[in-house]
Amino acid sequence: MTTPQRVLVVGGGIAGLLLATRLGEQLGRSGQAEVALIDRSATYVWKPMLHTIAAGTWDVHQQQVSYIEHARRHGFSYQPGVPCGLDRQARELTLAPLLMPEGEVLLEQRSLRYDALVLAIGSRANDFGTPGVAEHCHFIDSQAQAEAFNAQLRGRVLRSVVHREPLRIAIVGGGATGVELCAELRNLLDIAAGYGDPTVRERVHVTLLESGPRILPAFPEAVSASSAGQLRRLGIELHVDTRVTGAEAGGFRLGDGRLIEADMLVWAAGVKADDFLATAGGLSVNRTNQVVIGPSLHSVDDPRIFALGDCASLVPTEGAQPLPPTAQVANQQAHHLARHLGPWLAEGRAVPAFRFRDRGALVSLSQYNAFGTLGKFGFFEGGFIQGRFAQMSHVLLYRQHQIGLHGVLRAAAMWAAERLNGWVRPKIRLS
Known part of the structure; x- marks a missing residue:
């Protein structure tokens, strides 16, 4: 046989x-x-x-x-x-x-x-051997790491609410992960404010550090500039052209010797x-x-x-x-x-050469906005998009991925269950 x-x-x-x-x-x-x-x-x-x-x-x-x-x-x-x-x-x-x-x-x-x-x-993420990063920073590269960060975040936010003390979060890396995490943290605080402490938004401070001249360096400049403007409107403190040389228990050490003080450190730079x-x-x-x-x-x-x-x-x-x-x-x-x-x-038939088709790029800033470009094909080749259309396009990417894994009927059932649970369950993780 x-x-x-x-x-x-x-x-x-x-x-x-x-x-x-x-x-x-x-x-x-x-x-x-x-x-x-x-x-x-x-x-x-x-x-x-x-x-x-x-x-x-x-x-x-x-x-x-x-x-x-x-x-x-x-x-x-x-x-x-x-x-x-x-x-x-x-x-x-x-x-x-x-x-x-x-x-x-x-x-x-x-x-x-x-x-x-x-x-x-x-x-x-690539820490490039930066001293202290492995010991003091959270990474968001896997489900386990994301859940570990969330567990500590919930505890820190609770302490901030009970003791009325500030909470400082610093993120290194102005790529899609760092930028989208900043916006999602702001969304979390906006929702959390409705659970009994409307002042929590003012006490939690988020800083984003990027070594290059602009955030989202892999995206077109229009997407980068629009995203930076939106983050600043959300109260995120942005530092570009900022070289981080080390991580410490109390924050990130910069190339000029300054310390960006923070209670929670996230490393989202490099690949x-x-x-x-x-x-x-x-x-x-x-x-x-x-x-x-x-x-x-x-x-x-x-x-x-x-x-x-x-x-x-x-x-x-x-x-x-x-x-x-x-x-x-x-x-x-x-x-x-x-x-x-x-x-x-x-x-033994040869595998044909792979050809990449650029479908464009999108970055979603939670419920607040989304920015991107269309792919290098079609009537609106390379066009800049934003707002509701860009947000829907970002959601569609995930729905298409679900269909690819589960088929149309099962993916549709999962979407319906998600909508129903969103109606009956809290909008943020509370435990």
């Missing part, structure tokens, strides 16, 4: 979960291949919304996807674990021992065979892929640990290893910049590989 070919997808983020879902439906259900998804967490949430989990303005328990349950529905399997070794010659991926919180070994180190390995591990990739089977990586891939999305070193999304570096044409680590790129790459991996496995 012929052993079915095996596809391992490492990382259950935007690209990894979508790819595993598609391959499970196409190959897993028919028995053409075994498809397994590997992730350290048991659940998935859409990463562009982590800042709302951190602020407590989004119901994480309603939005999260259980990998085990989703795998059962879509014809693939889920393996909990963290990769720690890669033997390209034997085609084996090694997973580190899985430990209980108390340190007890739940699952021993184990190795999994593969015929195709897809790395979709994602990325995290870096997982350190595992730097030593994974000798694969070529760039200085931020991203796997260098060719147009067909496979490693330049191994045609059986593919990489997608934030952990991959693809230069689309000679002399161009690598594709940015965005949800849009990850989503398109997952769809592309899902269409062509089956024929590659079964017939």
